[in-house]
Amino acid sequence: xxxxxxxRGKAPVEPVTLKIxxxxxxxxxxxxxxxxxxxxKPLRTEELLTEAGRPVxxxxxxxxxHTTTVAMDFGRITLREDLVLYLFGTPGQNRFWxxxxxxxxxxxxxxxxxxxxxxxDCFAAVDYFERRSIxxxxxxxxxxxxxxxxxxxxxxxxxxxxGVPVVLCxxxxxxxxxxxxxxxxxxxxxxxxxxxxxxxx
Ligand SMILES: Nc1nc2c(ncn2[C@@H]2O[C@H](COP(=O)(O)OP(=O)(O)OP(=O)(O)O)[C@@H](O)[C@H]2O)c(=O)[nH]1
Ligand SMILES: [Mg+2]
Numbered sequence: 229x230x231x232x233x234x235x236r237g238k239a240p241v242e243p244v245t246l247k248i249x250x251x252x253x254x255x256x257x258x259x260x261x262x263x264x265x266x267x268x269k270p271l272r273t274e275e276l277l278t279e280a281g282r283p284v285x286x287x288x289x290x291x292x293x294h295t296t297t298v299a300m301d302f303g304r305i306t307l308r309e310d311l312v313l314y315l316f317g318t319p320g321q322n323r324f325w326x327x328x329x330x331x332x333x334x335x336x337x338x339x340x341x342x343x344x345x346x347x348x349d350c351f352a353a354v355d356y357f358e359r360r361s362i363x364x365x366x367x368x369x370x371x372x373x374x375x376x377x378x379x380x381x382x383x384x385x386x387x388x389x390x391g392v393p394v395v396l397c398x399x400x401x402x403x404x405x406x407x408x409x410x411x412x413x414x415x416x417x418x419x420x421x422x423x424x425x426x427x428x429x
Contacts, residue, residue: 243312247334248412252341253349254320255290257369257399259301261341262317265405266303273299296321300331313409337416338364339408345374347385354386363419365393367408
């Protein structure tokens with residue numbers, strides 16, 4: 229083997245690394261999503277939801293949940309040999325909002341996860357990315373027992389711009405999550421190209 233080359237003679241590719249945020253309301257499946265696709269052991273910052281936190285932690289709709297993310301989730305996925313995503317899952321509870329700006333720095337795009345039983349919980353995340361012009365897609369995490377709505381209904385309910393993709397997904401499924409991430413990358417690239425054009429014309 230020649231130094232710096234693989235056995236087949238191809239020069240090794242230095243992958244492009246992109247930062248993607250996984251955001252959304254409390255208990256919508258952000259930690260689950262990062263864990264489902266990460267090829268490294270995901271870094272988690274879960275803490276037990278306690279009796280003392282009951283007045284501030286709104287667990288309605290997610291009564292079976294015992295832990296919550298207090299700082300972030302971190303994972304990595306190689307989409308292609310030349311494209312690696314670093315995934316940052318945000319904490320879902322309002323009292324950790326102060327961490328979002330730190331996490332959003334340098335992000336190419338974001339997934340806003342939504343649960344149709346508590347759609348209003350993701351308004352804040354949608355608002356956050358719209359204000360900062362960070363391209364995002366909405367991933368509707370299809371929990372069993374939750375009513376299924378067409379993506380157009382979700383789009384209207386969230387008052388999304390026509391260009392924002394809405395995709396149905398299962399945060400526990402590797403392939404499903406991968407599809408959402410590919411959608412984010414494509415959307416963010418198209419968004420960046422459109423922006424560049426707008427600036428130069
Ligand atoms: N049935 C079903 N359960 C799910 C799905 N996604 C997540 N869960 C469960 O829902 C609960 C919440 O998931 P998490 O991934 O911790 O949610 P989170 O958004 O990270 O929560 P916070 O960090 O506290 O905001 C867990 O018990 C998961 O096992 C799903 O697609 N279907
Ligand atoms: Mg979490």
